[in-house]
Structures are given as C-alpha cells and as structure tokens.
Amino acid sequence: MKRKSLSRQIYAYFLIVIVLSLVSVGAVSYWQSSRALDDQVKQYMEQMVDSANYQTDSYLQAYELLSNAFSSNSDVRAFMEIKPDDAYEYYVYSDKIKKFALASVESIVTLYKQLNMIYVTGQHGRSVIYENQNLFNFDPVLVQEKYTNLMKLTPSDGKIALLNMSIRAVDKGSVVTMARKVRGPSYGDENRGVVAIEIKLDELAKTWDRVNLGKEGFFFIVDDAGNYIYPRAMSQRNPQDELAARVLGSGNQTFLYKYNGEERMFVSRKSGYSDWNLVASMSVDELRRPVNTIRTTTLVVGLATLVIALWLSFRFGRSIIAPIRWLKDSMRETEKGNWQYIDGIGRADEIGGLIHSYNLMVTRLSHMIERVYEAELEQHKNQLELGETKLERQKAEFQALQLQINPHFLYNTLETINCYAIVQNSSEITEMVEAMAFMLRYSVQTNLEEITVANELNHVRNYMIILQHRTEREFEIDVAIPPSLLLEKMVRLTLQPLIENIFQHAFPDGVEAHHMIRIDARKEGGLFQVFIEDNGVGMPAERLAELRQKLEENRLAEPEEAVGGSKRGGGIGLMNVHRRIQMVFGEAYGLSVDSERGRGTCVTMTMPETVRPRLRGEGWAER
Structure with a gap:
C-alpha cells in the first residue's frame, strides 16, 4: 500500500481550510453587502420620491384653498344662473369676479406667484377669465370649446380634478389645471359650471429637479389616465403606453423594467392628494456598480490572501515534516545498531523536546548496553581457557545481540541483573532491581489504559524501596486514603514526582525521626482530591505567591518549581505534573499549594470524580 506523504496531507488540509474560509467569507460578505x-x-429612492410627493401635495393644497374660495363665492354661483344673452348681468358679475380674483391673489401674491390664470365657465356658454397680474379678457369661446371636456373630466361631487390641459396651446405641457364643478345659488341645484385654475409647473419643477438620481437617473409623473405630467419632454409620449401601464399597475411597488434597451429600477409613489404617480428611475448597472467594485476587490484580496496563506502553509509544513523525517531516519539507523544522534538546531518547541528526548534515550541505552557488555565480558574472562574458537563464537554472539538491541533490551538487562543477584543470594539487589524494573515499565508505557490511585501508590512504593537502599535509612509514608478510593482514576506519574520533590527540598538537612509525609484523598462535589502533606521547611509567603501565580498562568516553559522549599529545579517538576493533569482532565483541574515557613507544605491534586462502576476483583497494583 502506497504511503501518503504527511507534508502533502498538511498542505492539502491547509488548502481546503483556506479556500473554504475565503470562499465562505467572500460569498457571504458579497451577498450581504450587495443586498x-x-x-x-x-x-x-423611496425617500426622495416621498419627499417630492409631500412637497407636491403641500404645493397643490395651497391652490385648493383658492379654488375653494372661488367655488363658494356667491357672485361665482350667481354667475352660473345668468341668461346667455343678458349682457348687463354678465358685465356686473364678471367685474365682481375679477375684482374678487384680484383681491384674493394680491393678498397672498407670494403663495400664488405661479398662478397662470383662473377662469369660470358655465353651461350657459359665458366665461370670466383672470390671468395672474393682468385682467386679460380674451375670447371666451376658447374656454367654452373646452367646457364639455371639463364637465366630463371633473367629478360631480365637487372634488378637485388635476388635468393635463390648458386653454391656450402655448401653455400646453407647462401648466396643470385644477378644476371643480360649481352649483347654482341654491345648494340643492345641479352642477351649473366649472371653476378652473391653471398653475405653472416651474415652481414644482424646482422641487422635482432636486431629486438626485445620479447621472443616468430621471424623475417623471404620470396621472391615473396614463398622461405624462412631467417632464415636458415626456409629455409628448402617448398616454397609456407600456411604461405608464407598468407604473399604474405597480401599486406603489418597486419594479424592474427594460426602458430604451436598458434594465432600470422604478420606484413609484401615488400622491395622497392628487391622482399623480411620482416615479424615480435608475439604471440597474449604475445601482450595481458599487457591488461590482466590492466583488472585484473581494476576488483580488482573496487571491492575494490565498497565495500568501499557501506559501505560509508550505513553510509551516516543512518546519514540522523535516525534523520528523530526521527522527525517522535516525530511528532506522538505531534499529540497525548504529546510534544516530539528531541536531536539535536550538528548537524550543515540542519537536525540539522530542528530539532531545530521543537523543537522551539513545545516550542512555548506549551507556547501559556498554555496561552490560562489560559485565558479560568480565564474566566470561574465566572461560578464556575453553579455547579461541569458543571465545570467537561468543564475540560473534555478542555482535549479533548488539544488532538486535531495541527499547525492550533494558527490561531484559534488568532481569539478567536480577538473576545474578538471586544466584549470589543478594536480596537487596533483587529488591532494588525488581522495584526499578516495575518503575521503568510503568514509566515508559504509552498505552491509554486507566491509571488508578492504587497504581500510583504502587509506583511510589517501588520508589521508596530504591530510595531506602540508596539512603540506607528507613522511612515510611503515612497513606490514609480510604480503600473505596483506590480505584479512582489518576494521571500516570503524578504522585511519585511530588514525593521525590519533598525528599529533595522539604528536608534539606536530611530526613529526621520527626519528619512526616502523609497521603490522603477524598471525594466532594464531583471532584476527587489527593493531598500530599509534609512537615518540612515550608515556603516563605512571597515565594508561595509567586508559585501560585505561575500555576494559574501554566508557565510550563520556565524552570520547574520544587514543592516544599524555595529552590528551583529537581525531578519532573511541579509545573510538569500540574500541566499534565490539565491536559488529561481540563483547565479546571490541576495542583494547588498551601505552605507556611517552618511548618510544612500541602499540595492538593484536584481531578474529576470517576463515574464508572467498580468491578470486583480489580487489583491494587499494576504489573
């Protein structure tokens, strides 16, 4: 089966993560920004149209007041009842109406400065016309010709109608007519005529022209009949064409429509006062121009980021793979019996630690093998008389054995030493070798089987056996752990380093008869706690505060701390044990220290409570 390159896998995973991240972020940001x-x-656009709509309605409502004044004027209503051939009555009422118009307009000249003309026409065929600032009286027949159309287009209930018409051809397209029907003197009479006000669109056009829709945008007005009111250029279009029909059918909704071969957005609002539909239009291409800019920028930045990220991932992969390959090649040479060392190149990370551990293992194995060979050669010196052939055969066997050395050789060597001790009837050596073998086997195991309190206590017992032989002093540890807690789970090699640190630092002047080490445990609140307490020299307050701060910060890379004293270094280290507990159970667990100068130290090891059921027949110690 072909092996997959780890560097290619790392590069591929980086590529997938980077591409997915860039694509997802770019797509979501583009979609969100465009929307x-x-x-x-x-x-x-809606705000602009609504503002124009409001100003237009306000402007027209001012002229409605003038229309109301005329339609309710008694002279105007009486004018509707004169006889068609009575010249005197026509003169009297027309003069009164013109004076009323002049007084009304001049009283608020600033309000009605865009007034084009006012005319009153009745069904009898007679009309009165007032042009703004002039009592202009042209042929009334011009008005009468439109009387039939005015009566048809004006509501019968007396409401205002805005008409796109004028009595003079020259004013067509530049004015709008506000017309309403007028009854006779009696309020029960039927409609007898029409009052019409022509308003110039120039002032309103200033409001409409302020609707800023960009270079390609425009604004226009369509009434409910499909006639184009504004701008003047569009008034030449045919009423009820396709664009006007789309506006009238949109129902004040935004819609897209292809106008003059270009896709455009139209926002329509119907006036609440008149029957006009105010419409703003902008090109879709112009609307999407910022979105296109965002899309282009996103693509360029994304590609540049991808190239840089791939280059960094390539460098990162090489920094990891190269030391692993060196370690792999060196282990192959070691398997052949060639002790191969690796240059760590000053690395301080985990890979540097792995290389350092490998070099240390090779050094120790080579030294131990040399010592075993020396012992075996010394033993066989007495057999030199057996002949050169036998000696050469033994050397050949030794060389073959050297080529077959592996990490398990150390266990076999210790067993050999134990056999010699048994033969020589040395119980001390046997006890020490057995304890050392158990400790080594327990220390180098890397499988993930559960480690219990009983396993750790057994490891401490073996350590104490070796320590007592080394110091030639008896010392007992007070173990007060209840039997029900012996199968609680722990982290491998956490208890013995703390005991070792106590011997090295809590009793700097040696172990005395009054010295004590006590191990206790309890379960409370879902936690399992192990207490290691001594009555050694303790720590000063400032040293204790510094140690607690480092435990909180997990400063594992600094020189390791000793338990029970102010000296640094020694053993696996307090910080190492604290961090390994956290790596197994989580950041909420680990070590805590309480100490008082001259009265001793107590280290508390906090772990989660075991939830599995206890099994019958579980052993106390691990072999």
Whole structure:
C-alpha cells in the first residue's frame, strides 16, 4: 500500500481550510453587502420620491384653498344662473369676479406667484377669465370649446380634478389645471359650471429637479389616465403606453423594467392628494456598480490572501515534516545498531523536546548496553581457557545481540541483573532491581489504559524501596486514603514526582525521626482530591505567591518549581505534573499549594470524580 506523504496531507488540509474560509467569507460578505446596498439605494429612492410627493401635495393644497374660495363665492354661483344673452348681468358679475380674483391673489401674491390664470365657465356658454397680474379678457369661446371636456373630466361631487390641459396651446405641457364643478345659488341645484385654475409647473419643477438620481437617473409623473405630467419632454409620449401601464399597475411597488434597451429600477409613489404617480428611475448597472467594485476587490484580496496563506502553509509544513523525517531516519539507523544522534538546531518547541528526548534515550541505552557488555565480558574472562574458537563464537554472539538491541533490551538487562543477584543470594539487589524494573515499565508505557490511585501508590512504593537502599535509612509514608478510593482514576506519574520533590527540598538537612509525609484523598462535589502533606521547611509567603501565580498562568516553559522549599529545579517538576493533569482532565483541574515557613507544605491534586462502576476483583497494583 502506497504511503501518503504527511507534508502533502498538511498542505492539502491547509488548502481546503483556506479556500473554504475565503470562499465562505467572500460569498457571504458579497451577498450581504450587495443586498444592503440594494436596500439602501431603494430606500434612498423611496425617500426622495416621498419627499417630492409631500412637497407636491403641500404645493397643490395651497391652490385648493383658492379654488375653494372661488367655488363658494356667491357672485361665482350667481354667475352660473345668468341668461346667455343678458349682457348687463354678465358685465356686473364678471367685474365682481375679477375684482374678487384680484383681491384674493394680491393678498397672498407670494403663495400664488405661479398662478397662470383662473377662469369660470358655465353651461350657459359665458366665461370670466383672470390671468395672474393682468385682467386679460380674451375670447371666451376658447374656454367654452373646452367646457364639455371639463364637465366630463371633473367629478360631480365637487372634488378637485388635476388635468393635463390648458386653454391656450402655448401653455400646453407647462401648466396643470385644477378644476371643480360649481352649483347654482341654491345648494340643492345641479352642477351649473366649472371653476378652473391653471398653475405653472416651474415652481414644482424646482422641487422635482432636486431629486438626485445620479447621472443616468430621471424623475417623471404620470396621472391615473396614463398622461405624462412631467417632464415636458415626456409629455409628448402617448398616454397609456407600456411604461405608464407598468407604473399604474405597480401599486406603489418597486419594479424592474427594460426602458430604451436598458434594465432600470422604478420606484413609484401615488400622491395622497392628487391622482399623480411620482416615479424615480435608475439604471440597474449604475445601482450595481458599487457591488461590482466590492466583488472585484473581494476576488483580488482573496487571491492575494490565498497565495500568501499557501506559501505560509508550505513553510509551516516543512518546519514540522523535516525534523520528523530526521527522527525517522535516525530511528532506522538505531534499529540497525548504529546510534544516530539528531541536531536539535536550538528548537524550543515540542519537536525540539522530542528530539532531545530521543537523543537522551539513545545516550542512555548506549551507556547501559556498554555496561552490560562489560559485565558479560568480565564474566566470561574465566572461560578464556575453553579455547579461541569458543571465545570467537561468543564475540560473534555478542555482535549479533548488539544488532538486535531495541527499547525492550533494558527490561531484559534488568532481569539478567536480577538473576545474578538471586544466584549470589543478594536480596537487596533483587529488591532494588525488581522495584526499578516495575518503575521503568510503568514509566515508559504509552498505552491509554486507566491509571488508578492504587497504581500510583504502587509506583511510589517501588520508589521508596530504591530510595531506602540508596539512603540506607528507613522511612515510611503515612497513606490514609480510604480503600473505596483506590480505584479512582489518576494521571500516570503524578504522585511519585511530588514525593521525590519533598525528599529533595522539604528536608534539606536530611530526613529526621520527626519528619512526616502523609497521603490522603477524598471525594466532594464531583471532584476527587489527593493531598500530599509534609512537615518540612515550608515556603516563605512571597515565594508561595509567586508559585501560585505561575500555576494559574501554566508557565510550563520556565524552570520547574520544587514543592516544599524555595529552590528551583529537581525531578519532573511541579509545573510538569500540574500541566499534565490539565491536559488529561481540563483547565479546571490541576495542583494547588498551601505552605507556611517552618511548618510544612500541602499540595492538593484536584481531578474529576470517576463515574464508572467498580468491578470486583480489580487489583491494587499494576504489573
């Protein structure tokens, strides 16, 4: 089976993560920004149209007041009842109406400065016309010709009608007519005529021209009949064409429509006062121009980021794979019996630690093998008389044995030493070798079987056996752990380093008869706690505060701390044990220290409570 390159796998995973991240972030940001821009432009256009609509309605309502004054004037209503051939009555009422118009307009000249003309026409065929600032009286027949159309287009209930018409051809397209029917003197009479006010669109056009829709945008007005009111250039279009029909059928909704071969957005609002539909239009291409810019920028930045990220991932992969390959090649040479060392190149990370551990293992194995060979050669010196042939055969066997050395050779060597001790009837050596073998086997195991309190206590017992032989002093540890807690789970090699640190630092002047080490445990609140307490020299307050701060910060890379004293270094280290507990059970667990100068130290090891059921027949010690 072809092996997969780890560097290629790392590079592929980096590529997948980077591409997925860039694509997802770019797509979501582009989609969100384009939608936000579309909504913002649409909202802007709606606000512009609503503002123009409001100002237009306010402007027209001012002229409605003037129309109300004329339609309710008694002279105007009486004028509707004169006889067609009575010249005197026509003169009297027309003069009164003109004076009323002049007084009304001049009283608020600034309000009605865009007034083009006012005319009153009745069904009898007679008309009165007032042109703004002039009592202009042209042929009334011009008005009468439109009387039939005015009566048809004006509501019978007396409401205002805005008409796109004028009595003079020259004013067509530049004015709008506000007309309403007028009854006779009696309120029960039927409609007898029409009052019409022609308003110039110049002032309103200033309001409409302020609708800023960009270079390619425009604004126009369509009435309910499909006639184009504004701008003047569009008034030449045919009423009820396709664009006007789409506006009237949109129902104040935004819609897209292809106008003059270009896709455009139209925002329509119907006036609440008149029957006009105010419409703003912008090109879709112009609307999407910022979105296209965002898309282009996202693509360029994404590609540049991808190239840089791939280059960094390549460098990162090489920094990991190269030391692993060196270690792999060196282990192959070691398997052949060639002790191969690796240059760590000053690395301080985990890979540097792995290389350091490998070099240390090779050094120790080579030294131990040399010592075993020396012992075996010394033993066989007495057999030199057996002949050169036998000696050469033994050397050949030794060389073959050297080529077959592996990490398990150390266990076999210790067993050999134990056999010699048994033969020589040395119980001390046997006890020490057995304890050392158990400790080594327990220390180098890397499988993930559960480690219990009983296993750790057994490891401490073996350590104490060796320590007592080394110091030639008896010392007992007070173990007060209840039997029900012996099968609680722990982290491998956490208890013995703390005991070792106590011997090295809590009793700097040696172990005395009054010295004590006590191990206790309890379960409370879902936690399992192990207490290691001594009555040694303790720590000063400032040293204890510094140690507690480092435990909180997990400063594992600094020189390791000793338990029970102010000296640094020694053993596996307190910080090492604390961090390994956290790596197994989580950041909420680990070590805590309480100490008082001259009264001793107590280290508390906190772990989660075991939830599995206890099994019958579980052993106390691990072999």
